[in-house]
Amino acid sequence: MNARPIVATFVGVVFFLPLYLVLVNIFKPSAAVVADPAGLPFPPTLDNLTAVLTRPDQLFTFGLINSIAVTALSVTVLTVFSAMLGHYLARARHWGAKVVMGTLLCGLMIPVPVIMAPITTVLKWFDLMTTLQGLVLVNVGYYVPFGVLLFMGFVKGVPLELEEAASLDGASRFRVFWQVVFPLLRPASASVMIFLGVWIWNDFLTPLIVLGPDSGTTVTVGVYRAIGQYQSDFGSVFAFMFLATLPILIFYLALQKNFVKGLTGGAVKG
Amino acid sequence: MTQTMRPRARVRARPAPSRKRPGRFLPGLGRFALFALPGLVAYALFVLVPIGMTAYNSLTNLNPFNPPTQFVGLRNYVSLLSDAEFGQALLNTVIITAIITVLANAGGLLIAMLLDRPTKLYVLLRGVFFTPVVLSSVVISVIWQAILTDDGLLNSALRGIGIDEPPGWLSDPDIALYSIAWIMTWQMLGFCVVVYLAGLQGVPRELNEAAAIDGASALQRFRNVTWPMLAPALTINVVMLLITGFKAYDQIRVITNGGPGNGTTVTMAFQVVQTAFVSNRIGYSSALAAVMLAIVAFISVVVLRFLQKREVSQ
Numbered sequence: 001m002n003a004r005p006i007v008a009t010f011v012g013v014v015f016f017l018p019l020y021l022v023l024v025n026i027f028k029p030s031a032a033v034v035a036d037p038a039g040l041p042f043p044p045t046l047d048n049l050t051a052v053l054t055r056p057d058q059l060f061t062f063g064l065i066n067s068i069a070v071t072a073l074s075v076t077v078l079t080v081f082s083a084m085l086g087h088y089l090a091r092a093r094h095w096g097a098k099v100v101m102g103t104l105l106c107g108l109m110i111p112v113p114v115i116m117a118p119i120t121t122v123l124k125w126f127d128l129m130t131t132l133q134g135l136v137l138v139n140v141g142y143y144v145p146f147g148v149l150l151f152m153g154f155v156k157g158v159p160l161e162l163e164e165a166a167s168l169d170g171a172s173r174f175r176v177f178w179q180v181v182f183p184l185l186r187p188a189s190a191s192v193m194i195f196l197g198v199w200i201w202n203d204f205l206t207p208l209i210v211l212g213p214d215s216g217t218t219v220t221v222g223v224y225r226a227i228g229q230y231q232s233d234f235g236s237v238f239a240f241m242f243l244a245t246l247p248i249l250i251f252y253l254a255l256q257k258n259f260v261k262g263l264t265g266g267a268v269k270g
Numbered sequence: 271m272t273q274t275m276r277p278r279a280r281v282r283a284r285p286a287p288s289r290k291r292p293g294r295f296l297p298g299l300g301r302f303a304l305f306a307l308p309g310l311v312a313y314a315l316f317v318l319v320p321i322g323m324t325a326y327n328s329l330t331n332l333n334p335f336n337p338p339t340q341f342v343g344l345r346n347y348v349s350l351l352s353d354a355e356f357g358q359a360l361l362n363t364v365i366i367t368a369i370i371t372v373l374a375n376a377g378g379l380l381i382a383m384l385l386d387r388p389t390k391l392y393v394l395l396r397g398v399f400f401t402p403v404v405l406s407s408v409v410i411s412v413i414w415q416a417i418l419t420d421d422g423l424l425n426s427a428l429r430g431i432g433i434d435e436p437p438g439w440l441s442d443p444d445i446a447l448y449s450i451a452w453i454m455t456w457q458m459l460g461f462c463v464v465v466y467l468a469g470l471q472g473v474p475r476e477l478n479e480a481a482a483i484d485g486a487s488a489l490q491r492f493r494n495v496t497w498p499m500l501a502p503a504l505t506i507n508v509v510m511l512l513i514t515g516f517k518a519y520d521q522i523r524v525i526t527n528g529g530p531g532n533g534t535t536v537t538m539a540f541q542v543v544q545t546a547f548v549s550n551r552i553g554y555s556s557a558l559a560a561v562m563l564a565i566v567a568f569i570s571v572v573v574l575r576f577l578q579k580r581e582v583s584q
Contacts, residue, residue, distance in 0.1 A: 004384065004387070005391055007384060008384050008385060008391070008392065008395055009391070009395070011381060011384065012395040012398045012399070015398060015399060015456070015459070016398050016401075018413050018414065018417060018456070019401060019402075019413070021413070021416075021417065021423055022413055034421075034426060037423040037426060037427065038423075038427070081308045081309035081312065082309055084305040084306070084308065084309065085305065085306050085308075085309035085310065087305060088302060088303065088305040088306040089306065091302075092302070092303075092306075097306075100306065100310065103318070104313065106567075107313060107317045107318075109513065109566055109567065109570040110317060110321065110563065110566075111513075111516070111517035111539060111562065111563070111566060112517075112519075113517065113519055113539040113542045113543050113559065113562070114321075114324060114542065114559040114560075114562060114563045115316075115317065115320035115321060115324060115559075116542075116543060116546065116547075117323075117324070117327070117546040117547070117552050117555060117556070117559075118319070118320035118321075118323035118324055118327070119316055119320050121320075121323065122315055122316060122319060122320060122323075137312060137315070137316065138316050140309075140312040140316075141312035141313050141314075141315055141316025141317055142316055142317060144309045144310075144312055144313045145313065145317075147309075148309065173302055173305075177305065198404055201406070202405070202406030202407065202408070202409075203406075204406065204407060204408050204519075204520045204523070204524075205519060205520065205523075205543065209547065220406045220408050220409075221408075223406070223408050223409060223412060224408050224412075224523075224524055227412055227415070227524070234416045234423070237412060237416065238413075238416070241409045241412055241413070244406075244409070245405060245406070245409055248404070249404065252404055
């Protein structure tokens with residue numbers, strides 16, 4: 001029984017080694033990375049990090065701006081659209097709603113490569129190829145089934161009485177949704193934002209193809225572009241990756257708390 | 271994947287009284303349907319229409335740089351049968367999928383059982399195992415490439431301890447595919463750990479205690495008490511890993527680009543994208559994509575059904 005903490009720690013340390021290598025080598029000059037990859041960085045240098053931030057082609061800076069714009073916009077639109085659609089589907093009794101639900105469920109399992117080529121065709125119809133707006137729209141379409149599924153489960157936890165009460169007081173359908181239902185869906189919104197924020201930030205193939213090689217990329221694609229240039233200068237590559245991951249990690253840790261908080265507690269007696 | 275299991279719960283969760291109330295708050299496709307519209311339009315434009323186009327294109331010889339486009343019926347699918355590259359891609363995909371499904375599940379279960387304690391150390395370790403799940407496949411690929419490449423961190427260390435000719439983890443055609451599978455296992459392990467931990471927390475302590483009093487050994491208790499109750503967790507993990515394996519693309523693109531040698535690490539997803547965007551043979555690529563989708567659909571529906579039936583019967 002006493003072996004458990006030792007075994008657990010040992011397995012954890014072995015599992016963490018690759019990430020440890022990244023963290024220590026960011027702060028070492030190139031020569032030290034090759035000579036002593038596992039050693040601690042003494043004295044630490046910030047050269048690798050500053051090199052990434054001051055790149056002449058600004059691959060990182062532009063990528064970061066694009067990533068933030070695309071992720072923030074996609075997640076915001078997705079949260080609102082899927083809450084609306086989820087709310088509708090959870091309440092509607094029409095057979096059409098069931099058909100729509102089934103179609104959305106199918107969409108959950110479709111891998112991006114299967115539809116990538118036609119997606120570029122659709123984007124070209126609207127002149128949205130190689131634009132950030134185009135990428136946002138593709139994200140919204142592709143991830144909406146996941147959002148809807150999450151929201152639908154939560155809408156069922158919102159008592160119908162609340163909607164009826166608001167409606168009797170004269171609120172329009174839209175107002176009922178926006179002022180009564182949507183605020184109660186906060187935990188679902190947080191989950192949708194966490195999942196989709198992380199996925200969209202980390203997406204590779206979609207931004208790679210939709211934004212194309214010429215008109216800037218997201219940071220994640222930037223990491224891929226950077227490895228070609230740095231060759232085996234691991235310190236710089238790791239620094240790039242670290243900076244590209246930091247914003248989404250902070251976002252994840254910040255929102256994670258909301259995730260578990262209760263939902264409609266106290267809204268209706270009983 | 272979890273979601274697909276929801277319909278059963280939904281039927282039960284429907285509040286009984288609401289059924290008696292007529293019309294007004296349980297709208298049909300009236301004006302309330304406007305709420306459904308924006309999300310649905312985006313979904314139709316960027317998923318449904320593309321799926322239809324993939325299906326249609328797979329019956330043509332579409333190549334934007336080689337017109338005219340003609341309807342060729344099932345010829346693309348017939349060509350697939352004798353396409354050695356496709357055969358290899360399919361085999362590679364199956365190998366990767368099998369390895370990650372077995373390893374990540376087994377490892378995930380063992381580690382979850384190891385970490386199934388509420389104290390701080392174990393909570394911290396859960397975080398450690400979960401970290402790769404939050405990272406981009408690109409980032410994970412680059413980390414492991416730096417470790418496994420010929421003059422990478424692992425081989426430097428191996429040379430340091432006197433192994434002069436360490437293996438070419440990513441450059442040896444016999445090894446590279448397994449290195450990729452290993453990397454994906456490392457990436458997915460934390461997911462399995464978390465799902466199994468959630469499952470373990472649902473096993474009532476009294477059951478295990480009762481079995482222990484009745485004289486069941488630790489192994490018997492695991493086989494007859496814990497394991498059957500982990501059936502839903504197993505379902506989630508297996509389906510998730512099968513799908514992850516079948517759509518493996520990022521790691522291949524970043525680490526090996528299909529090599530070393532002739533397509534030794536090409537997966538189906540990789541072949542679909544290369545055929546469409548490098549060779550520009552959209553028609554043929556669409557047929558590949560359709561086959562890939564059929565396999566993923568088969569996994570999602572048939573395997574899920576099978577595993578869920580197993581959950582019930584236990």
